[in-house]
Amino acid sequence: MVISNKPLxxxxxxxxxxxxxxxxxxAENEAAHTQTETAHEAVAAGHHAxxxxxxxxxxxxxxxxxxxxxxxxxxxDDETGKYYGFPLPVxxxxxxxxxxxxxxxxxxxxVAESKGNYYAINHHDGKIYRTDASGEITEDEKSxxxxxxxxxxxxxxxxxxxxFAAALLMFWLFSSLAKSYAKNGGIASGAGRIFEPLVVYIRxxxxxPNIGEKHYRKYMSYLLTIFFFVLFxxxxxxxxxxxxxxxxxxxxxxxxILTFLITNLTANKNYWGHIFWMPGVPKPMRxxxxxxxxxxxxxxxxxxxxxxxxNIFAGHIVLMSIIGLMFIFKSWIGSSLSFGLSFVLSxxxxxxxxxxxxxxTMLSALYFGSAVEEHHHEEEAHH
Amino acid sequence: MEIPNIVGAGLIVIGAALGIGRIGGxxxxxxxxxxxxxxxxxxxMLIAAALIEGIGFAALFAA
Numbered sequence: 001m002v003i004s005n006k007p008l009x010x011x012x013x014x015x016x017x018x019x020x021x022x023x024x025x026x027a028e029n030e031a032a033h034t035q036t037e038t039a040h041e042a043v044a045a046g047h048h049a050x051x052x053x054x055x056x057x058x059x060x061x062x063x064x065x066x067x068x069x070x071x072x073x074x075x076x077d078d079e080t081g082k083y084y085g086f087p088l089p090v091x092x093x094x095x096x097x098x099x100x101x102x103x104x105x106x107x108x109x110x111v112a113e114s115k116g117n118y119y120a121i122n123h124h125d126g127k128i129y130r131t132d133a134s135g136e137i138t139e140d141e142k143s144x145x146x147x148x149x150x151x152x153x154x155x156x157x158x159x160x161x162x163x164f165a166a167a168l169l170m171f172w173l174f175s176s177l178a179k180s181y182a183k184n185g186g187i188a189s190g191a192g193r194i195f196e197p198l199v200v201y202i203r204x205x206x207x208x209p210n211i212g213e214k215h216y217r218k219y220m221s222y223l224l225t226i227f228f229f230v231l232f233x234x235x236x237x238x239x240x241x242x243x244x245x246x247x248x249x250x251x252x253x254x255x256x257i258l259t260f261l262i263t264n265l266t267a268n269k270n271y272w273g274h275i276f277w278m279p280g281v282p283k284p285m286r287x288x289x290x291x292x293x294x295x296x297x298x299x300x301x302x303x304x305x306x307x308x309x310x311n312i313f314a315g316h317i318v319l320m321s322i323i324g325l326m327f328i329f330k331s332w333i334g335s336s337l338s339f340g341l342s343f344v345l346s347x348x349x350x351x352x353x354x355x356x357x358x359x360x361t362m363l364s365a366l367y368f369g370s371a372v373e374e375h376h377h378e379e380e381a382h383h
Numbered sequence: 384m385e386i387p388n389i390v391g392a393g394l395i396v397i398g399a400a401l402g403i404g405r406i407g408g409x410x411x412x413x414x415x416x417x418x419x420x421x422x423x424x425x426x427x428m429l430i431a432a433a434l435i436e437g438i439g440f441a442a443l444f445a446a
Contacts, residue, residue: 205422303437310440359433366430 058324066244066316067126068159070102074242083107088161092119094130094151102155122146128153159251162243166232170225202227202361210365215372219365222262226255227361230308234353237312238346246356247312249305256305259364264297267371274370300367304360311356315349392443399439406431 073085087103094117104112108121111131120131129137129148137146156164177192188196207216207223233245245251273279275293278286322345325338410428414421 205426209426303434303441306440306444307433307437310444311436355429359429362426362430363433 054327058321058327062317062320062324064126065242065320066247066313068157068244068248068250069126070105070121070128070155070157071107072158072161073107074240088158089156090119090128091154091156092128092151093154094149098151119151128155158243159245159248162233162236162241162245163251166229166236166245169232170228174228198227199224206358206362206365210362210369211372212369212374214374215368218266219262219368222258223361223365226258226364227357230255230360231353231357234312234357235350237316238349238353244312244316246308247316249309252305252309255308255360256301259304259367260298260301262364263300263367263371266368268373270373271371300363304363308356308360311352315345315352319345319349395439395442399435402435402439403432406435 070090071083071085071087073083075085076083087101090098090100090102090104090112092098092114096115098114098117098119100112100114104110104114105119105121108123108126111118111120111133113119113133118131118133119128120137121127122129122137127150129146129150131137131148137148139145140147173191173195177188177195180189180192181187183189202223203216203220207220211219230246233243233251236243237246275297276290278289278293281289319342322338322342326335329335329338406428410424413424417424
């Protein structure tokens with residue numbers, strides 16, 4: 001019965017996976033729209049010190065997109081200098097709490113004043129620095145890093161907003177799902193028909209084979225959370241909202257830290273035994289293996305962090321560069337080619353969004369499995 | 384003579400592509416031989432590919 005249901009479930013999942021494509025068409029139109037304006041205005045002299053030729057404008061646009069930002073800009077009009085979006089709160093600790101709206105920065109064009117201190121956004125890294133009233137940011141000649149003081153920044157940035165959105169969405173979605181199960185006598189209804197196969201897949205294909213029947217239950221909540229969180233943020237990143245949360249090293253760092261902590265805090269003595277005193281190999285080898293294995297403990301979450309970040313980051317850059325080609329070629333053949341290419345790439349990016357969420361969950365499960373693994377050799381001898 | 388970073392990046396990509404290509408090809412062979420084990424083979428393939436990819440990206444950032 002279950003087997004005969006499976007193809008249907010997969011078709012449902014595939015259909016849902018295709019849904020974001022609708023927004024893709026929009027994303028391209030919108031990006032194309034904004035960039036046409038950018039291209040149009042390339043000839044006219046830009047206000048302030050921003051690049052004026054098409055190539056460096058596209059470069060700057062992509063550079064701004066992949067960075068976190070202090071205001072949520074959906075699109076901007078270069079002609080009138082108008083921004084469409086909303087400002088976000090800035091929370092700074094700099095010998096006292098400073099809270100003000102990022103509208104004070106005027107999208108990085110002006111200096112914000114708060115309780116006698118002046119702050120400005122650096123154009124290169126999008127971060128807030130303490131400045132004087134003129135907003136001058138001095139740069140170190142050797143490294144190119146600003147020498148200004150950087151206050152502790154707890155601001156609700158664009159990435160933070162998208163995390164909150166994903167968290168709220170997940171909380172609402174899955175708690176209402178749980179309620180619908182109770183109402184329906186344990187049968188999925190509505191959105192549950194889409195998410196149930198994914199949840200069952202994580203349990204049956206990821207958690208149980210990697211962690212084992214005995215211990216998998218206590219890790220399930222984390223695995224499901226991480227899978228849907230990464231998946232939702234990846235998908236958010238492909239919408240026209242222009243969010244790049246999982247392509248941000250700090251986000252993937254915190255996710256990897258969680259996996260690292262859970263692995264090492266729930267590990268049994270076999271796990272540590274395998275690290276510091278590897279059984280089954282000659283004694284001198286054990287001494288050599290110990291530091292390597294210890295290093296592996298840190299390399300595992302590090303590679304989790306880098307993998308997710310690099311995949312999403314590279315995907316965004318490649319996609320936007322290909323859309324940007326349109327404005328460099330400025331001919332019908334170039335733009336149709338770049339449209340087709342970016343369309344195909346967008347579909348590939350959906351696959352990557354699912355794949356990276358899956359791989360993150362899968363490898364986390366693998367590490368948890370190694371942490372709670374029982375002693376095998378004796379068990380085999382018994383049977 | 385100084386070798387530009389981009390050459391290193393190219394070498395990394397070639398290496399990673401060869402590695403992932405081999406994994407994919409071997410997985411295809413294995414699935415053709417034992418179609419009933421395709422689920423397990425795919426999982427193992429994805430993990431191995433992810434590990435190579437991780438190293439590749441780490442090296443790309445260093446380059």
